Amino acid sequence: MILNPKKISYFVLFLLCFSCTKPIDMDQLDDASLDSSYLFTLIHLDLNAPNFLDDFNQEIAVSSDMVSIPKLDDLHPYLKRAEFTVKTENSFNRNFTLNILFYDKDQQLIYTLKPVIIVPSNSSELMHVLEIPENDINVIYNTRYFGMDMSLWNSTTGDLIEVTDDFEFAVKSSIKLFFNFKKA
């Protein structure tokens, strides 16, 4: 008889007594981290001459608009930095300054993305990459409005924008959020 009850009992006893574990280290979970990044389409605009003229066809030096956004507290503390990509096209014969702005719940300005974008006159597509660095990222959590200011530079030739001008100023943008998921 190859096997008998006594041998089986020994076998079971062996299993019970000698099942074992190799060492594991639970504490290393504290060091677990994961870097990933997510891309989101953001704001775009396509403005013509009338957008820069008031009701009396006078030039508007500064145009502003803003978007209310939901609370982003859930991203804390995993969001490490945010990278904005802005593409501009300008067929006006005037330069523009473009500011990307962050406002709190009271619509008070709390942050301006640097550097300020200068869009040269008669420029084809230009790409600008701006970043909220890790040191400033907390501003995101207080932001409730995200806005843009456009400043129209004075004409160097004295020409004024006419309502019939066939000029176009276009902005496209996206944001890439960089996360590091780890124990808070």
Added chain:
Amino acid sequence: MRKLVVLSSFLCTFFISAQNKQVLYDFAELPQTLLLNPAVDFQGKFHFGVPGLSQISFHGGFSGFSAYDLLADNNVGINDKIRDIYQSFGKSEFLSFNQRLELLNIGFRRRNNDYVSFGYYQELDVLVKFPKDMIDLYYEGNTVLNRRYSVDKLAAQAELLGVFHIGVSRKVGEFTRMGGRVKVYSSVASASTKRNSGAFYTENGSDNIYRQHLSNIDLLLETSGIKLPSDVELDQPYVQRQFLFGGNLGLGLDFGFTYQPKEQWEITGSIQDLGFIYYTKNVESYRIKGSYQLDGFQLDFDPNTPDTYWSDLKDDFEERIVMDTIHANYMNFRPAKLNGSLTYSFGRKRLDDCTFVNGVTPYTHKVGAHLFSRLNVVHSYIAATLFYERRFGKIFSTKLTYTADPFSYANVGFGISARAGAFNIYAITDNLLGLRNVYAMQSTNIQFGMNFIFGAY
């Protein structure tokens, strides 16, 4: 939160698994084998299981990784381990859990030699399949343009139910037995999501740099017995009623056969839980359906227009991606299980002329192969087993199995059944090789029970 997810995932490794009972199948004429194949030639005249203790079983497994894969103390950085685990994932991974507690198991032989058995058990069955795309989206982000992150393979089913069953095993020919079992399911709580579809992707846009899509999203989560009316109190009497035919009812059938082409050869086959549950009570389902594409916010720089960009986008999104709460009845099929085996028995004890033999003396050794398959819309899989069964007189029976399944290609199982008079006790487990390092086990399977069997051999 992330750590909690990781911890939960590897804890599932210990507590979650498949539903293959490869050791128990056709083992030692235990009454519980009748639940796996109602045609089994049970040798007793009468049996009853110790109430609440005749079968306690747990099965658990996770196909993705083991706790040791993640937490081994081996000088490999945790983040490298996470990356290795991530890269080893297939197109989809699944985890499953099955727990069963038998409360009643009784059987008796009729005068025509049919063996009738009936009983009641409680079962919790969970199966979750998640697609690699979702893990990719979490692990890598969405910065790869035109990469479609699909939810097509996302599926899950969880069911807590009570099952009353009655079956009969009948000899229908000189070498053939047939068996059948009728089951009445009483579902206490259920949640399932199947046949989901849709994808998220980002592509180069025209109005903006990127255009993002939620494409043909169709997600359906059906629940019953989870969201209860306010006048229902979730107390013990309520739960007992739900288990005892007060829940959502269903009907199932098991069929099986055994065939002995030669005395020492036997072919068996069975199908279990060929049935459904129809959900009519405390039903609440949720469906999300639609498509949406987003170019971002188009600013108009009109000082006369109030800022409604976000609310406009939200309204537009909710109009195109519609979430409905549904209170319609629905039906779910139970996960069917298929078993098939081929066995060869040998080593019958030789008797001399003076020995009086009343009845059949079983063979001492049995070898064979067993195939198992679980068929379900959530996830189907197959397992193959080779086994050796050894009988030691009337007292001991043992069975050793070697199984290849989705969790392991080397799953060694062991079962032992002992009798003292009519009293029978058995214990079964598998993944014995995993005992070398229990943290590395991706599945486990434990069964234990006690019966009283009268008139066997």
